[in-house]
Amino acid sequence: MKVVKFGGSSLASGTQVEKVCHIVASDSERRIVIVSAPGKRFADDLKVTDMLISCAERALHGEDTSKLVDAIIERYQRIAEELKLSYTIIARITDDLNTLLKGDQSNPVAFTEALKASGEDNNAKLIAAVFQHKGMEASYVSPQEAGLLVSSDPGNAQALPEAYEQLSNLKNHAGIIVFPGFFGINKAGEVVTFSRSGSDITGSILANAVKADLYENFTDVDAVYTVNPHIVKNPKEIRELTYREMRELSYGGFSVFHDEALIPAFRAGIPVNVKNTNNPEAPGTRIVSARKNTNGPLVGIASDDGFCSIYVGKYLMNREVGFGRKILLILEDYGLSFEHVPSGIDDLTVIVRQDQMNDEIEATIVRRIKEELHADEIHVEHDQALIMLVGEGMRQEVGTAARASTALAKAGINIEMINQGSSETSMMFGVRENVEEKAVQALYEEFFAQ
Numbered sequence: 001m002k003v004v005k006f007g008g009s010s011l012a013s014g015t016q017v018e019k020v021c022h023i024v025a026s027d028s029e030r031r032i033v034i035v036s037a038p039g040k041r042f043a044d045d046l047k048v049t050d051m052l053i054s055c056a057e058r059a060l061h062g063e064d065t066s067k068l069v070d071a072i073i074e075r076y077q078r079i080a081e082e083l084k085l086s087y088t089i090i091a092r093i094t095d096d097l098n099t100l101l102k103g104d105q106s107n108p109v110a111f112t113e114a115l116k117a118s119g120e121d122n123n124a125k126l127i128a129a130v131f132q133h134k135g136m137e138a139s140y141v142s143p144q145e146a147g148l149l150v151s152s153d154p155g156n157a158q159a160l161p162e163a164y165e166q167l168s169n170l171k172n173h174a175g176i177i178v179f180p181g182f183f184g185i186n187k188a189g190e191v192v193t194f195s196r197s198g199s200d201i202t203g204s205i206l207a208n209a210v211k212a213d214l215y216e217n218f219t220d221v222d223a224v225y226t227v228n229p230h231i232v233k234n235p236k237e238i239r240e241l242t243y244r245e246m247r248e249l250s251y252g253g254f255s256v257f258h259d260e261a262l263i264p265a266f267r268a269g270i271p272v273n274v275k276n277t278n279n280p281e282a283p284g285t286r287i288v289s290a291r292k293n294t295n296g297p298l299v300g301i302a303s304d305d306g307f308c309s310i311y312v313g314k315y316l317m318n319r320e321v322g323f324g325r326k327i328l329l330i331l332e333d334y335g336l337s338f339e340h341v342p343s344g345i346d347d348l349t350v351i352v353r354q355d356q357m358n359d360e361i362e363a364t365i366v367r368r369i370k371e372e373l374h375a376d377e378i379h380v381e382h383d384q385a386l387i388m389l390v391g392e393g394m395r396q397e398v399g400t401a402a403r404a405s406t407a408l409a410k411a412g413i414n415i416e417m418i419n420q421g422s423s424e425t426s427m428m429f430g431v432r433e434n435v436e437e438k439a440v441q442a443l444y445e446e447f448f449a450q
C-alpha cells in the first residue's frame with residue numbers, strides 16, 4: 001500500500017487536480033491520499049491557508065470578511081467548475097466556512113486554528129467528490145473519525161502515541177481514502193494544526209500507522225535538488241539520501257519537505273519518494289535508511305536566514321558549573337527556543353530565531369545575563385544566515401571544512417561562526433544575511449559544479 005501526499009501546488013487549479021486524478025488512478029496501490037489546501041497557481045498568488053489566516057484575523061477584529069470569504073470560495077469553485085462538478089460540494093464548503101466564522105470567538109486561538117485547518121478539510125471533501133465524479137471508489141475521512149490525536153499545541157501540534165493504533169485501521173478501509181493534511185484533533189475534540197507546511201507530517205504519520213510500503217510526496221519539482229533552485233539555476237538532482245541527511249537539509253532550509261515529517265517514516269523504516277505532479281514519470285528523490293556513498297562528501301547545501309546570535313563572554317566560564325544552563329533558563333523565561341550553542345573556553349554564543357524576540361525582550365535578556373551572570377561581554381548580532389553542508393560522506397573524507405572555508409574566503413565572505421554536528425553529517429557556517437546567496441553559490445561551485 002502507498003500513502004500519497006499532494007502539496008498545495010499540486011492542487012491549486014482544476015488542471016493540477018486532473019493530474020492528481022491520473023496519478024492516483026494509475027496505481028491501485030495508492031490507497032491513502034493526503035491533500036493540502038489549494039496553493040499558489042503563480043508566483044504572486046495567495047495560498048488558501050494564508051487567506052484563511054487573514055480571514056480569522058479580520059473576524060476577530062470585528063472587520064468585514066465577505067470579500068475574503070468570496071475569494072476563498074472562488075478558489076474551490078474554479079476547481080469544481082473546471083472539473084464539471086455539481087454545485088453541491090461548493091454549497092457544502094460555503095456552509096462550513098460561514099458556520100466556522102459565526103462560531104465561538106471567546107478563544108481566539110481555537111477559532112483561528114479551526115479556520116486555518118478548514119483549507120485542507122474542505123479540499124479533502126472536494127477532491128473526494130472529484131474522484132467519485134471520475135468513477136473512482138473514494139471517500140473523505142476526517143482526522144476526528146480516524147483518530148489522529150495530537151497535542152494541544154496550536155500551530156505546532158505533535159501526534160500522540162495512541163493516534164497510531166487508531167489510524168492503523170485505515171488500512172482496512174474500502175476504496176481510496178482522501179484525508180486532509182495539516183491538522184489533528186486534541187483530547188478535548190478541538191482542531192489543532194501542525195506547523196506550516198505540515199501536510200507532509202500528516203502523510204508521514206499515516207504511512208507509519210498503516211505500515212505503508214512507500215510514502216510518496218508529490219510536489220512541483222522533479223527532485224530534491226542539491227541546493228535551493230531559487231539560489232542556483234538548474235542545480236543537480238539528488239537521487240537518494242538518508243532520513244538523517246534529509247532531516248538536516250529540511251531543517252537547514254529545503255522547504256520542499258518538512259523536517260518533522262521524516263521522523264514517523266524513519267521510525268517505521270518506510271521509504272519516502274519525493275515526486276513531481278507535473279512530471280510523474282521522473283524518478284524523483286528517494287529518502288531511505290542507508291545509501292551507498294558515491295557522490296563525494298556532501299549530498300546538499302541548505303541555507304536559512306532570520307537568525308540572531310547572542311554572544312556571551314566571561315573569564316573562566318569553563319570553570320563555572322551551570323553557566324550555560326543559567327543562560328538558557330533566562331531565555332526560557334521569555335519562551336525562546338535556541339537553535340545552536342557554539343562555544344569557546346571563556347565564551348559561548350546562543351543562536352536563536354530572530355522572530356521570537358522583540359527589542360524589549362532582547363534588552364531584558366541582555367540586562368539579566370549581565371546582572372545575574374556577571375558576564376564581561378555580551379552582544380547581539382542580528383540578520384544572520386546559517387548555511388548547512390550535509391552529507392554522510394563527510395565522515396569518511398578529510399578536508400571538507402578546509403574546502404568550504406577556502407571557497408568562502410575566495411568569494412570574499414566573512415565566516416561569523418562554524419559549527420559541526422557531533423554526528424559528522426552536517427557542518428554549519430554562519431554568515432551575514434546579505435551574503436547568504438553568494439556564499440551558497442560559492443559552496444555549490446566547490447562541491448557540485450564539476
Ligand SMILES: Nc1ncnc2c1ncn2[C@@H]1O[C@H](COP(=O)(O)OP(=O)(O)O)[C@@H](O)[C@H]1O
Nearest residue numbers: 007008009219220221224225227228254255256
Ligand atoms: N533543495 C530543494 N529542492 C527542491 N525544491 C526546493 C529546494 N529548496 C527549496 N525548494 C522549493 O520547494 C518547493 C516545493 O515545496 P512547496 O512549495 O512547499 O510544495 P508543495 O506545495 O507541493 O507542498 C519547490 O518549488 C522549490 O521552490
Ligand SMILES: N[C@@H](CC(=O)OP(=O)(O)O)C(=O)O
Nearest residue numbers: 007008036049196197198199
Ligand atoms: N496549507 C498548509 C499546509 C501545507 O502543507 O501546505 P503545502 O503543502 O502547500 O506546503 C500551509 O500552507 O502551511
